[in-house]
Amino acid sequence: MRPLKEIFHEADYPDLLVGLEVADDAAVYRINDDVAVIQTTDFFTPIVDDPYAYGAIAAANAMSDVYAMGGQVVLALNIAAFPADMDEAIIRAILRGGAEKVKEAGGVIAGGHTIDDEEPKYGLAVMGIVHPDRIATKGGARPGDVLLLTKPLGVGIITTAFKADAADPAHVEVATQSMMQLNKRAAEAMQGGEFHAATDITGFSLLGHAYEMAEKSGARLRFRFDDLPFHPGAKEYAELLLFPGGANRNKAAYEQHVHFAPYLEYEMQLLLFTPETSGGLLIAMPPGEVEGFLARCAERGQKAWLVGDVVEGAGIEVL
Amino acid sequence: MSVQVDARGFSCPQPVILTRKALEKGQFPIEVLVETVTSRENVRRVAEKAGCRVSVEEVGNEFKLIITKE
Numbered sequence: 490m491r492p493l494k495e496i497f498h499e500a501d502y503p504d505l506l507v508g509l510e511v512a513d514d515a516a517v518y519r520i521n522d523d524v525a526v527i528q529t530t531d532f533f534t535p536i537v538d539d540p541y542a543y544g545a546i547a548a549a550n551a552m553s554d555v556y557a558m559g560g561q562v563v564l565a566l567n568i569a570a571f572p573a574d575m576d577e578a579i580i581r582a583i584l585r586g587g588a589e590k591v592k593e594a595g596g597v598i599a600g601g602h603t604i605d606d607e608e609p610k611y612g613l614a615v616m617g618i619v620h621p622d623r624i625a626t627k628g629g630a631r632p633g634d635v636l637l638l639t640k641p642l643g644v645g646i647i648t649t650a651f652k653a654d655a656a657d658p659a660h661v662e663v664a665t666q667s668m669m670q671l672n673k674r675a676a677e678a679m680q681g682g683e684f685h686a687a688t689d690i691t692g693f694s695l696l697g698h699a700y701e702m703a704e705k706s707g708a709r710l711r712f713r714f715d716d717l718p719f720h721p722g723a724k725e726y727a728e729l730l731l732f733p734g735g736a737n738r739n740k741a742a743y744e745q746h747v748h749f750a751p752y753l754e755y756e757m758q759l760l761l762f763t764p765e766t767s768g769g770l771l772i773a774m775p776p777g778e779v780e781g782f783l784a785r786c787a788e789r790g791q792k793a794w795l796v797g798d799v800v801e802g803a804g805i806e807v808l
Numbered sequence: 809m810s811v812q813v814d815a816r817g818f819s820c821p822q823p824v825i826l827t828r829k830a831l832e833k834g835q836f837p838i839e840v841l842v843e844t845v846t847s848r849e850n851v852r853r854v855a856e857k858a859g860c861r862v863s864v865e866e867v868g869n870e871f872k873l874i875i876t877k878e
Contacts, residue, residue, distance in 0.1 A: 650821070653821050653822065728857075729854075730821065730824045730853050730854050732824075733820060733821065734819045734820045734844075736820075737820070737849075755853065
């Protein structure tokens with residue numbers, strides 16, 4: 490992002506509330522005192538075999554950044570690349586998966602752009618809205634807060650095991666459903682009460698994204714390993730060392746900031762560095778808010794887990 | 809005669825899977841060639857968890873893991 494900061498100076502754009510100086514899940518721009526727009530984009534290559542599910546996952550993942558900022562989805566555009574000789578029916582299934590997911594989110598896809606490319610790619614450019622006083626950034630966590638997570642972990646290692654023909658189809662199905670699930674209800678439950686910070690768990694893994702929150706908040710995040718939820722199969726595939734290369738890249742990037750309790754074995758440590766796709770929200774809120782938040786989640790059929798807390802200091806601790 | 813597993817050019821988790829297949833055959837020693845530190849560590853863990861001894865030689869930019877069973 491450095492070239493952007495050389496060309497655009499934050500002081501010249503007072504209505505850019507989130508973006509240049511402190512990067513977050515998405516950019517936020519104030520339109521007036523009541524409305525700010527959230528702008529984000531994401532796309533990737535296929536991660537599951539079923540084209541409809543791929544489209545839905547790519548869309549849910551792209552929209553997740555809007556929810557991570559506490560917003561609602563309004564408008565989206567398709568971004569796609571397909572091989573010239575790709576089966577039309579497959580392309581239609583991918584685009585339908587994405588479109589139905591945006592409809593479920595309450596938004597609309599109003600167009601998009603597709604180019605020819607050897608490897609398929611699909612995702613969205615998304616616009617959302619949020620009240621300027623209700624933006625959920627990564628930087629607001631305070632000592633005393635508790636941490637909640639709204640999806641189990643492990644889709645990254647399960648999809649890697651699947652690509653290696655080593656996964657139980659039932660595990661892949663659960664992971665696929667999880668990736669397709671919108672973070673909409675989690676964001677709504679969060680907006681129903683007080684919160685201090687939020688982010689979504691994706692490619693940089695739980696610990697990478699948690700570290701960003703810790704760093705931007707000037708506090709230390711503490712997780713209890715036994716309280717972390719995992720999809721069925723995730724720990725099993727970790728024991729078999731079926732990690733994607735990204736797990737070690739994340740470990741190399743973040744391990745200097747993470748302190749593990751000595752009894753946590755190597756495989757479980759690496760599992761927490763394993764990239765996730767379309768993961769849940771990690772939310773920091775005052776402890777008094779938890780009961781209300783969990784009640785609002787339950788009303789919406791949204792699960793959430795209390796996974797840790799925020800203390801004075803810096804970095805991450807896993808106990 | 810050792811069993812050769814050439815996992816160069818494969819990214820994780822393929823080296824792990826190739827090593828596991830060799831371990832299942834039960835013929836030792838097994839020599840595994842990998843290119844990255846990540847693969848070296850993951851292959852080492854897999855072999856050690858299977859109750860094997862592992863020694864590592866660094867050959868240029870590659871690693872040769874020699875897996876033996878007592």
